[in-house]
Amino acid sequence: MRELDAKTITENVAQMCKEAAYYLPDDVYAALKRGRETEKSPVGQNVLDQIIKNAEIAKNEDRPYCQDTGFTIVFLEVGQDLHIVGGDLEQAVNDGIAKGYTDGYLRKSVVSEPLFNRVNTGNNTPGAIYTKIVPGDKLKITVEPKGFGSENKGGIKMLVPADGVEGVKKAVMDIILHASMNPCPPTVIGIGIGGTMDKAAVMSKIALTRPVDSHNPMPEYAKLEDELLELINQTGIGPQLGGTTTCLGVNIEWGPTHIAGLPVAVTICCHACRHKTRTL
Structure with missing residues (x-):
């Protein structure tokens, strides 16, 4: 012991x-830089430039x-x-x-x-x-x-098994479109599928602690992550004021659920997708 x-x-x-609070994770910073390289909107490019500069100032000066x-x-x-x-x-x-x-x-x-x-x-x-x-x-x-600007825009949909993959996609996109530009995009999206209403919500929070460029180890969920990322970036919401870089990554966590249920929880995180892990 x-x-x-x-x-x-x-x-x-x-x-x-x-x-x-001070240091944006390296994977999120790298995703912002990639987004800046591919962003097609001049306004979106300007916004991303400011977000990236802000991250660098915060890191260099130990400021939030x-x-x-x-x-x-x-x-x-x-x-x-x-x-x-x-x-x-x-x-x-x-x-x-x-x-x-x-x-x-x-x-x-x-x-x-x-x-x-x-x-x-x-x-x-x-x-x-x-x-x-x-x-x-x-x-x-x-x-x-x-942060609660993005937290306030998350949601839970209690689907039934017959809704299937397309029902999950619709549920996620309904939440994303309702949130629009209010959660300070570009966002990172954590999704919990399965469990109970509360368990799905916790899984969606855990999903946000994964690297934004990672994939769920189960191929079907990895494919769904990519499909949702593409759909979200096709909305035109963009970084704050419109553009092609709406989302930096979609991470899905899943768990066993009841035969009658298909809970789907979506936690939206703004570009300040902050987390730190240590083992003692």
Whole structure:
């Protein structure tokens, strides 16, 4: 049984929150550069130039890539042979979020109650923490700050099996077209297919932590990713003000579901597709 101090978790989460806010992942930056090379609209080219320059300034000056530093989503893979000592695991993560957002001068955007009072918690906690028990004695942490301009435009469609692949495509495209240019494109699209309504939504968030140029290992889903990417980029929504670079990547995660169900969840992420992973 390996022991890991809760304080170590807190310090690492704090640093990861800052790094995720400052440094756009290399794969997303490369996708933006590729989009700039193929973008046909002069206005879209100008927008992409500004987005790319912004990413470079943020990285060089350790400044937030976007003023919306997000609601902090954290995925934990906890080895079954790991023992957390010196504190509670979820509290250690939330302490790390609070420290990272305070020390990093990141905007605090979380309210303690959603409808009636909406009082800001002052430190961007609590995060949305999802924990999975896995073999081994390590702790894998993925921090995913999720901006809400794009979060507000996601959606879930509860399809039936008879809807099939074409029904899934229609469901995704209905959400994308309804969102239009509001989610600050070019976007990255995470899709969860299967499970239950809540499980599909979580899978769509996990999908956003994959590289934008990756593919689902199952060929049929990889093909669907490519087909949806092409359809989205044919909409003309483009980078903010129209063009051919609407989406940088479509990532699909899937899971077993009920014989009567075909849940489809779509999480739209703006070009600030931020995430950071460490293993302790």
